Amino acid sequence: MVLYAFLLLLGISLAGGMESGIIGGKVSKPHSRPYMASIQVENKHHTCGGMLIREDYVLTAAHCLNRSAFSGRGNFEVVLGAHNIHQDEKSQQRIKVLKYIQHPKFQSDNTEKDYSYDIMLLKLKNKAKVNKFVKVMPLPKKNGKTPANVKCSIAGWGLTTPKGVEGSNVMREVTLILQENSKCKESWQHYFNSERMICSVSDGKHAFCQGDSGSPLICNTKPQAIASYTYNGSCVNKTYPQVYVKISHFLPWIKKKIG
Template identity: 40%
Template structure:
């Protein structure tokens, strides 16, 4: 395995501590109640492992590397992981991108097909988020949001309440230089470098939201100390995978 890929995989694995795995939002705030009705908790038999986001009544998007922890279901319709009931849980079929090999090589995106259709709009608790309509290039320093559950500081306590933080988009050429030209293709950089805000190890599969669209999927960073990251956070660029996503949505199968 390439040395960078080993490092990235180590960084992802390093964040999975304690009973609750998954996203860790740094220097953020609690999300407003019913403000992010698309958020999904991707779960294994052991509990929460990754974030995700609903894009239709049948499908949730998450990161392909979350497959390593054997997801079996997703939970929809709550901002609070300590307030769940089984009516919120949906078993899933995994549709991992066919070109994905490991987190450092890119294509870190996976769709999860729900066993039954989500009741959109029911009690105002579940609503999909829009995807970009075409390939796009985000403006430098554009303010977007990353969303998730979990720790709020390095080696901190797990949060049960959904949290969000605003992060600036970082020029991809600059990001490549900061990463020593070792980034995979089809990524977006936002947060981490030059700010105390972003995601941390274990924050996987959640959305990067710009102008009310899910433009990125949390993929990896490069520092086990999450308070002061030294390189930008990296997301899979959703707009680069639209044909693949649309084909699956059309067939309703992978």
């Protein structure tokens, strides 16, 4: 059985749905996260989050490209400097994506996907103009360990309730607590890789949800991971931790690709 089917049977929801979501959080202070990107498809539909890591590169989740919504890749755009993504704010920069660079180990023979490699670079057609609304987020410098019980935050545009239908117009953020790797492994079995992944546990009220794939998990002001997947049907499920791909593990790959 391919991994995707197994994930659905387990109840995993890939967090990059056409709805987006931050559950139990608060509205972000406008432009307080100038590195954030809204990845959009035709008709300006937000589908994933991302992070500006160089003027011409955004880091996000690899599975965002595999969704049916991305069949029209020519309409794939990144919006930077946004607070309200349903308004044409003067601070916004809308830039088309020139090239998609999925990690080569994410997908094998178009069948089984390894979500411990759920990471992708987007090469922008034009360089972003760095200003007070749009800034590059420096990557972590080395592959270090992120301890459990640390409070981290994640932001995005979307659902404010687990069973909502439409996402929030404005960026929202939530604080989450990292879970021990052993407990992540216990829940997700061999689909959780301790070397390449970390996870957070929901208290039943706070979580990231569909549409926040690719959004960076920020711990102590530094980006530590990229949101990958959560539990299907209830993003605030307490039994199954929410899973992220560690950025630090992929630093050599990222640096090789962006030069």
